[in-house]
Amino acid sequence: MATLAVGGCSAGGSGASAPTTAPSQPASPRSPGGTAPSAAAWHKWGLTPLPTAPNPPVDKPVKLSATGPVPVFTHIPTSQKVVFVTIDDGQEKDPKFIAMMRDLKVPITMFLMNDAIKSDYAYFKPLQAMGNHIENHTLHHPVMSTLPLARQKEEVCGDQKVLTKEYGTAPLLFRPPYGAYNGNTKIAVAECGPRAIVWWRESMQIRNMQYQNPDKKLRPGDIILAHFRGPTELKGATMTQMFANLLRRIQEQGFAVARLEDYIQPPTG
Numbered sequence: 001m002a003t004l005a006v007g008g009c010s011a012g013g014s015g016a017s018a019p020t021t022a023p024s025q026p027a028s029p030r031s032p033g034g035t036a037p038s039a040a041a042w043h044k045w046g047l048t049p050l051p052t053a054p055n056p057p058v059d060k061p062v063k064l065s066a067t068g069p070v071p072v073f074t075h076i077p078t079s080q081k082v083v084f085v086t087i088d089d090g091q092e093k094d095p096k097f098i099a100m101m102r103d104l105k106v107p108i109t110m111f112l113m114n115d116a117i118k119s120d121y122a123y124f125k126p127l128q129a130m131g132n133h134i135e136n137h138t139l140h141h142p143v144m145s146t147l148p149l150a151r152q153k154e155e156v157c158g159d160q161k162v163l164t165k166e167y168g169t170a171p172l173l174f175r176p177p178y179g180a181y182n183g184n185t186k187i188a189v190a191e192c193g194p195r196a197i198v199w200w201r202e203s204m205q206i207r208n209m210q211y212q213n214p215d216k217k218l219r220p221g222d223i224i225l226a227h228f229r230g231p232t233e234l235k236g237a238t239m240t241q242m243f244a245n246l247l248r249r250i251q252e253q254g255f256a257v258a259r260l261e262d263y264i265q266p267p268t269g
Helices: 039-044 095-104 121-129 149-167 183-192 239-252
Strands: 082-089 109-112 133-136 196-198 202-204 209-211 223-227 256-258
Touching: 039 095, 095 121, 095 239, 109 121, 121 133, 121 149, 133 149, 149 183, 183 196, 202 239, 223 239
Parallel strands: 082 109, 082 223, 082 256, 109 133, 202 223
Antiparallel strands: 202 209
């Protein structure tokens, strides 16, 4: 079980039998062990450098088990002044975004949906090669809570199979489209392989974030939701412009960006 209180929206129901093998994840390379982006790299994208992320704790604040119900979390319990950036779907495939990530080395977690990525699975491989993890976001992006258990399992297991085949690693985490889930979703996730459901506390729009907390402030451990979107969805703005605005909002509040999976202990044994 995860060592945290489940926040955000709640769901009833319980898990079911878990997969016989736990999903594996590659070790996450960290920028402190490599070369930090230069001020010039940040200025190239019109940005001020973010604070350097601290080393993640050796004792991970979230510990997942290979069996039992899957936990749901909206944030990571930590006193470190870090937030976590997650990007969903995969519809927009802007090569300039890959260049931006190479320059800035900002860690992201990608929750990919097969309908959005199947036109170009290869686009996401350079982002994965930078140490960014690929996680499960269903085959077709349905409202999961409206589907019977069998259909939910098709969505989760189907995406798990595709992502494992295309990227060589079984996703550890699942995010339900629109944040909608119920007890059957938790059963489907447990049976298909991921070991936790990840929600969020803030969502990035075009220039600003929407906050769940009324004071509109980031807090240590917050998980931020963004999407792979382009000018059609962003009213003319590009993916890199949206992401630059996201980094500005984070920098204004003095936070660093850390890698979500560095704060999660996968199942052992």
